Amino acid sequence: MTTSQTTSSLPHTPAGALTARPRRFRLEQLPGALITLLTLLLAGAWVFPLYWAFVTSIKPENETIANPPTLVPQSVDFSAYSYIFQNSPIVRWYLNSIVSSLTITVLVLLLCMMCAYALSQIDFRGKRWLFWLILAGFMIPFQASLIPLFIFVNKLGMVNSYSGLILPQLAAPLAVVVYKQFFDQIPAELADAARIDGASEFRVLFSIFLPLNIGITLSLGIITFIAAWNNFLWPFIVMNDTEKLTIPVGITQVQSAYGVAYAKTMATAVTAAVPTILAYLIFQRRVTEGVMATAGLK
């Protein structure tokens, strides 16, 4: 589009320094520039609700309902945040979410990595059955079997407990299949050389295969963490005590408690949103890679 302005055509002064060619705005660039502007406006509109939620949470309550609405707060007031931190178990919910999401992430990576390694590298009876069984899991919507899952977890006495919350979320066929794909690509000579040297399979997995696949491990880890953090349905069903809720479930409980208090409601929403937003912004490339790896399977 703007090939005439690429840096390769910058003229040199006799002293050897580069001078930028003065930019000329050509008329045929106008439609392109307009489309770019439209794109930017659309992107801004897309995240605007989030900005609006944040801005509402730092306004005093009577300004939140001001008409006309104020785009920038006339006065900044953090009392909504101090209120919810003092008057709701939100800190407890944060802890619950952090502990359960981290546990799920670590366990999913570990268990799926081990299983995928065996599927990829070891020949054993029933291997093909197991792999097809895992693939079949993709077609099964776990939501349809909520009732028997709940009955089963109840029988195990794990309702309203961390184990009841975490264990069902470890059944992640996706991670196994992704890992297997990546492990299949490791050249056989690497593993064979290590085995000849007497390394056990566990050793080969953790000292060779894992270090070679740090990238996908990080990607899978991040998206597993985000998914575990955001999980609503199962934590909602399995946990009864308010103290034991995870954040996504917890913030639905406070809506009615505060009544009509928009700043406070938005403050809880913002607080609940911060971890996954941060995780995404920091690990954007990893999240992208993870999303694409898991979607490419189905």
Add this chain to the structure above:
Amino acid sequence: MLQSVPTAQRDVLSPEKRAQARRRHLVALMLVAPFTVIYLLFLIYPTLRVIQLSFTNSDLTGAGAYNGVQNYTRLLREPTFWTALRNTLVFILLTVVPNTMLGLGLALLVLRLKRLKNLVLAAFFLPYVLPVSVVTNVWNWVLDSNFGLFNTLTGSTITWFQDPVWALPAVAFVTVWWTVGFNLLLFVAGLQGIAPEIYEAASLDGASGWRLFRSITWPNLWPVTSLILLLQLVAQFKIFDQIYLLTQGGPFDKTLVLLLYAYREGFQQQHGGYASAIGVVLMVAILVVSAIQIRVLNRGDRA
């Protein structure tokens, strides 16, 4: 790769080789067992059990007697079930194709950008990493009938999530806002995967703009497009969270979808067997529709 011993030599298996095979299977078992046990217990077993439960009149403790196909005949005669099915299908219509087309359109816009590309991509994807309750809280506030931004700016008085006409479209809109980033990402990857040489060759032949899109972009993009359509279809069939949080299935069951109906019957009315039947219907519907869609969409691919 650890090979199993070739058949011809199996009869003369030395004790060494047998011990080796035993060790190999033991190691495989240790590696595979933790995941497989959990997978069998918490995914496979409940799936089998829901089919079994659907033929009983059990409550929420699993205790109940077999009652044949009574749950299913009741299902077919129950108007609420048909309402839920219809609402689910309408919801799918309101989300699957618009979400996919929007994702494609945005991908085409995003790929024109150079320095701003990642920023714009992040803007559209950001909602996707939010928990559903944050999404519903935010949109409950924006679409609040009295003080919400939208109603104050447009002067509308519609109570969006309680309006019999607007509730379902409103939830569909929120769903699209929440999830379009995922489609966008896949489309960007798909579009970037089309070799630029194909475009160069075509534009040398004089093709441009819409012609290029129709003859080159669309066919090459078709595998990604059909994948996204399939993923969307399955996902929206299973819709629950947003509807539960925004409308509870109301008003007057106008937004009641299949899974919400199953939840209501099972966890609120304690009709475990009947709710399981609904779950089985949902599973079968997803399987059938996925199979049909794969068939239909792949035929277009070969053409």
